[in-house]
Amino acid sequence: MTEILGTLDELPEDYRQALATQSLAPLWPNLRELLPAGAPKPVTQVGHWPYATLLPLLLRAGELTPVEKAERRVLVLSDPGRGDGAMQATSTLYLGMQLLLPNEVAPSHVHTPSAVRLVVEGEGGYTVVRGEKLPMEPGDIVLTPGGLWHDHGHEGDDPVVWLDILDLPLFVYLEGSYANPGPLQDQLPRVDTSQAEYAAAGLVPSRTCQQAPVYPQLRFPWSRTESALRALAATTGTSAELDYVNPETGLDVLPTLGLTAMYLPAGTTLAPPLRSTSAAFHVVGGAGASVINGREVNWTDKDTFSAPVFASMTHTAVTDTFLIRVEDRPLQQKLGFYEERPQ
Numbered sequence: 254m255t256e257i258l259g260t261l262d263e264l265p266e267d268y269r270q271a272l273a274t275q276s277l278a279p280l281w282p283n284l285r286e287l288l289p290a291g292a293p294k295p296v297t298q299v300g301h302w303p304y305a306t307l308l309p310l311l312l313r314a315g316e317l318t319p320v321e322k323a324e325r326r327v328l329v330l331s332d333p334g335r336g337d338g339a340m341q342a343t344s345t346l347y348l349g350m351q352l353l354l355p356n357e358v359a360p361s362h363v364h365t366p367s368a369v370r371l372v373v374e375g376e377g378g379y380t381v382v383r384g385e386k387l388p389m390e391p392g393d394i395v396l397t398p399g400g401l402w403h404d405h406g407h408e409g410d411d412p413v414v415w416l417d418i419l420d421l422p423l424f425v426y427l428e429g430s431y432a433n434p435g436p437l438q439d440q441l442p443r444v445d446t447s448q449a450e451y452a453a454a455g456l457v458p459s460r461t462c463q464q465a466p467v468y469p470q471l472r473f474p475w476s477r478t479e480s481a482l483r484a485l486a487a488t489t490g491t492s493a494e495l496d497y498v499n500p501e502t503g504l505d506v507l508p509t510l511g512l513t514a515m516y517l518p519a520g521t522t523l524a525p526p527l528r529s530t531s532a533a534f535h536v537v538g539g540a541g542a543s544v545i546n547g548r549e550v551n552w553t554d555k556d557t558f559s560a561p562v563f564a565s566m567t568h569t570a571v572t573d574t575f576l577i578r579v580e581d582r583p584l585q586q587k588l589g590f591y592e593e594r595p596q
């Protein structure tokens with residue numbers, strides 16, 4: 254693969270024209286671009302969205318646009334590598350910061366992409382999925398897998414903000430992205446039953462004939478995640494990472510997206526392997542710095558940052574830090590090409 258391939262401008266103009274009029278194109282001038290040697294050449298660049306600068310702009314959206322006119326009031330975290338206004342943060346990850354004000358309702362709909370809600374701040378918000386009300390508190394993860402109806406509401410007194418993480422770019426690329434609107438769901442007389450059903454790791458409800466639902470747990474409260482991380486770290490005296498999994502199968506919580514909670518005690522540095530996935534990180538709490546492909550990102554509480562595929566990374570916690578990482582690893586593993594390489 255070292256030989257120089259022919260370029261487009263070596264071809265006679267009349268031939269190029271003839272190809273174009275027949276909707277044809279020569280492969281060889283584009284082959285190296287399509288298949289770079291040894292590793293992909295990502296378009297995605299490192300992104301960093303400090304919450305302190307994002308929040309005032311999001312609150313302004315709350316003044317400018319009522320939720321009725323927005324359906325979802327969101328500022329998209331747009332990949333600097335793709336130019337202004339890209340509706341994605343990486344090749345596969347859509348990230349958006351959503352604002353819901355007290356008493357507002359974001360109407361019910363269902364769509365093909367899957368979503369993760371990571372609650373950033375505010376009390377009293379909730380999401381209803383398949384009729385079940387799921388409370389949203391800071392740090393909580395709430396899933397709305399593709400094909401499940403969902404709407405949001407807010408019973409508290411202050412703005413609620415959460416980070417939406419979707420596999421939307423993938424569905425757009427597949428020409429498979431669409432939604433249907435519907436009436437607000439009737440709410441079941443119970444709130445997030447999964448907290449009782451999966452109260453302890455290794456224990457699941459007994460079932461005789463009935464099969465477990467495909468998505469048995471849609472909410473992962475931060476209080477439980479934090480205590481599990483602290484307990485694990487206490488056994489080793491170092492950092493800890495926990496993957497969010499389906500409690501019935503042990504597999505990733507969504508078909509395309511993998512979620513990991515990370516605890517880095519003050520002073521810890523992590524240097525993970527290079528991974529073939531792009532990634533997004535949200536700072537649930539703490540402060541520190543990451544160096545991603547040579548770029549230093551100084552992050553603090555509630556910031557979000559992103560990394561392209563095969564990025565070299567170190568994360569250093571200045572204060573005790575909790576991060577949530579999202580990757581498209583489950584998708585890549587299904588396609589059979591997920592890879593890790595030493596730094």
Ligand code: 1HN
Nearest residue numbers: 325327349368403417419421
């Ligand atoms: C969506 O369904 C929500 O339900 C938020 O809150 C953001 C961005 C793109 C496509 C669907 C929501 C979204 C979205």
